Amino acid sequence: MAEATKHEGALEKKLLEKVGEAISSIGDAKHVDEVICAIHSVAVFLFPVDPSFFSGSIGETYRERVCSTVVPSADERDDWSQTFFRGVSFPTFARVLLLDVASDWLSCFPVSVQKHLYDLFFLDGPVIEVVQVLVPFLHHVDKNGGVNANSVQTNVERLLILCLLENDGVLKITKEIGDCYGGENSSSGSLKPLLSRLSQILTCIPDKARLKAPPLLSSHLYFKHITNQLLQILDDKASCTEANSTAIILSFVGEIFSRICRRGLSDLLLSEVTPHVLAHVRRLLNSKEGLFEIEAFQLDPTPRIWSKTMEAVTDPYAVEKMAEQLLHQLYAKHASDVEAFWTIWTLFHRNVKHQASLRQAKISFSVLECPPVTNTLAKGDITHELLETTQRLASVWSKEDFLRSVPLEQQTYITTALGLCLENMSKEELDRTKDVMHNILRGVSCRLENPGDLVRKMASSIAFVFSRVIDPKNPLYLDDSFTGDAIDWEFELQTAEGRVRAITSSMGNEDGETKTSASLTEVNDSNGRNKEKKSRKSKEISHFVLADPDEIVDLATLNCETESDGDDVDDNASLSSDNSSVTSLEPYDLIDDDKDLGKQFTHLVDVVGALRKSDDADGVEKAINVAEKLVRASPDELTHIAGDLARILVQVRCSNITIEGEEDSAEEKRQRALIALLVTRPFESLETLNSVLYSPNVDVSQRIMILDVMAEAARELASSRTLKPKHAAHGPLISDISDPQPWYLPSSASTPWKKVSETGSFHLNWANRFERELQPKPGQTKKGKTRRWSLRSRDRDQNSTDWSQNRFPLYAAAFMLPAMKEFDKRRHGVDLLGRDFIVLGKLVHMLGVCMQCASMHPEASALAISLLDMLQRREVCNHAEAYVRRAVLFAASSVLVALHPSYIVSALVEGSLELARALEWIRTWALQIADSDIDRDCYTMALSCLQLHAEMALQTSRALESTGGSSSSVGPMNISLPSAISKLTSIQLPSPNVHL
């Protein structure tokens, strides 16, 4: 041994000398042939160089030197080359070859020299070493500037392609590994990190390659080649007997697989792998007919090889991606269930067995494990596994943390898996398991409370399956919309896009418009959409709001429209029976309905009284039916009774009073009555509602209802329109300039002139015509059909009236402040920050709606600070439930929309940094959400929030500029300005570093 080492040392020394000589002669070289000679002098010791291939292309003097070199024997050469590649000589010489030679001389080399001499060093050497040397130079940046980087890199790329792709370098690597392993068993420990490094180097090549690198090095083509080579390796391994090195090679392959997946190319990988495996599976299925398939598969080497390979894929992410892609591929390849099963089995069954922690993978398997199991296998074997799987799934599924901390996609996976497992279980089996039943019940109950539709649907699906296991004849339908026999698990397998849409739509219902920044900037817009949603309702509302204030509202007509329908009964008709004898008494229409039966209310006092009698269901229902109309009529008594009415409306239990299936309508009427109440008498009713909101007497649903109603009422107040006579500008008050009519119109008209609309602009059209409505001559009367529109045309009506909008700001403080005051107090039955998170979410959302409704009004600015104070509480903004975070994002976005830029400017100018700090907090917090939140909606909402923030900052800086320009002359103002501006700039950096 010592001798061998000594011998090796001597060789090494000799080699180094040679290399040194060669390097120095390259450095001194004046002619390309000198370089070739120097290289050849080294190469001749290492490779079987045949000078005749290139001797023709070099100069005469050098040709002789080359040809006359002493060629060592083959044995000696092996020794030399082993020593050369293992020691420092190769890296040293390669450096010279790759940098100096490549940049200075390589272009002068004849093609034959390059091919038969220069490339030898890299193509004939052990690929492991070569790759390790080559790859760093891919990215070489020369600091001395003496080297032509471009030619160096082009050369390296060329060599890599030659080495790895065209000469099947990966195949060679595995062979080398096998040799190494066979040679020295002891070094297997050190082999592992080497292989891991190697696989990393191999897979990072496309990343390191320059943009203008040859297309073969683009990640797509490159990995395709690599994968093919890997597949070939696996085939080789399967066909030959198992060697010691097999395991390590397989793990090497596995590692490359996993790295490819990590680089996001799982689709590419699987598109190669799947057909390959599938072909194997089909072959086995065809050939081994009659045999038990499981044995066939266990005996055949291919699956073993594959599963060992996959075992090496330890990265859960990679496994997940592979599994997902595999399913896609199987689907695309039209694999039958059995084939698909065995494919998956081949690839993943070891993972399932040995790496229980890989939940992602496991799920996909248990999904597809079931069908073939029941079809093809003796059940006993699998049942045990199935139970175990189910148990594990159920325990994970039931955890609340899981619900909170895992993205929705993953939850749908698990739910599907659990559901499919359950479908294949019997009651006895279920009884045998330990906790499954308990876990499922827990999981269902915590999901049913969740605000997300999809989550609830998961719960109800599982509950349905579960109940069918327990008692097949009596399935439990938790969801009205779902009545079928079998569950469509497809909702789990929807594309991501669909899923998001489902969520956004559900979110849209609650939050109105949170998705698009455009809609956020226009409160009116959102109101418009809101109106669409409840078109019927708003029609009614507008009907009442539009009503002429002078109009007499007859309570009786409100209540008994049906009765008053028959006003036009002609007395003649009854007179006609005057002369008739008894026998000819003509009956009237005998149609009878009981619509009007029961007590009809004309006074709100009666309504309140009836609502209090909770045992009289009919009375309560009727009271709810008329409540909104009566409230909208806004009688005098409303002021005094608003508080009582609000309280009792909140406390009424709609579900108790209505027959099955009509709860919704009663509920809707109740809410509309409350909205009407809030709109007509905001202060009185808000006082009550706010006191009720946190009282222990109401439950969560009532709190939610209160908040919903407040939000709706805010929207309605904001969009309410009242008809006011316009202050007609009759004639100029001070000067003639303010003449309301353009100069070119005839003056002194009692009704305004209008241009007749014609095509063409004013200046192009010579024949402008104007028209006006003439007032009726005295004595001339026209009968209008209704009183309201009688003689006035619509046009005129519009001219003389004014739409005053948005009454909300007046009440904004009453809406928001009391609700914000006590939200964090924990009382009996009230725990907003903890258990009642839905209420918290609704509260925050309501506050956001209020901000939107008050936007651009001074009140909004005053309230924004306190709202932001609340949002900044850590328990609120970093709440565990995504629902709350979404609401907070919505509210924050609303604040950004609602603040008038000029207010922000004035706050800054006056040196109030509170607002600046809060706005800055919005930005950082939204960034943080966008960065790290698991919930997809939170992410998108955070992004739009950032967008709004940027918009706000832009507007503010514009406003600030104008202020700065004007205030520079004012003096005291700009003392505080610089600091304020610096503060502002820190606010507004509109997140250039967000990765979308």
Added chain:
Amino acid sequence: MSKRPPPDPVAVLRGHRHSVMDVSFHPSKSLLFTGSADGELRIWDTVQHRAVSSAWAHSRANGVLAVAASPWLGEDKIISQGRDGTVKCWDIEDAGLSRDPLLVLNTSAYHFCKFSLVKKPKISLKEDGGHSKNCDEQDAGDTRDVQCTDDTERAVEDSGVLQDGDLADGATYVAVAGEQPSEVELWDLSTGNRIMQLPQASPGESSSASTKERGMCMAVQLFCPPGSQGFLNVLAGYEDGSMLLWDIRNAMIPLTSVKFHSEPVLSLCVASSCDGGISGGADNKIVMYNLNHLTGSCTLRKEIILERPGVSGTSIRPDGKIAATAGWDHRVRVYNYRKGNALAILKYHRATCNAVSYSPDCELMASASEDATVALWKLYPPHQSL
């Protein structure tokens, strides 16, 4: 023929503050009397549709149960019954009530049975053969109204002036459920004394026991059938749904007993011809029946089944052509009395109807309801030329 929609009231009289319990037309003047549950008795002008006067006839707590006017008592008198155990007779002065009642009958009855004045047929010359019994007198059109008829054939305008000498004794009687609610008592309004009770309490008789089993008397109608020589008959409805017909000459045993209703009989009305009538109860039936005074029997003529139960008042128009019922379902229903077919369902009231009544001239019908309104209707006005 397309059906006409049912008409609306020609007038609605508002002013009562509580449920209007009973309504009655003045026998000759265009006046209407109404009594409400808070004890108020109002007099209305049926031409102007205005309240003429208002008085607290009975205590506020007990209220007025029934009002009626009778030509027998004179045009200036009106009887009211309260749930305070009294029946009061008032004088009408200047279309207002006298300060104090002329007469108070302390019946000590606190039940729901409305009293009844005598109803007499106008006997035409062709007595029973005549199909039309011209009514020259007015039925005060409620179930318990006064029917004053004359032997002499007269036109409408001379109504209520005369009395038949034979009938003079009985004409001022009033029938009311007595202190014992199962008994019917007759009081004389001219003297203020109780005349008799039905069944007459006498030892050894079992009849009194038999009405006790029938429960309370819920409705009563006093009438004078033709050919009875002025002796009054009483038709009484009981809680168990049965009706008894009495002849006051034999106060021990009823003439006949029938049971048309399954629930308490709430209202009875005998047509002005006294040969039949209509009854309503708490069940979903309206029953029209015939009375045969020769055999002393009562036979079912027509049974009308209603959608919704409860008839609290019935009335037959004096000309015997149509009848009306006041229902708990807020409806006033009008029927062809002869044929028994439905003519109209009148929807106006927004609460239970308590009473209906026809005007003596057959022109108007008044309905009283718990919604504190009185509605006036004009349906099938009678033949003016007659």
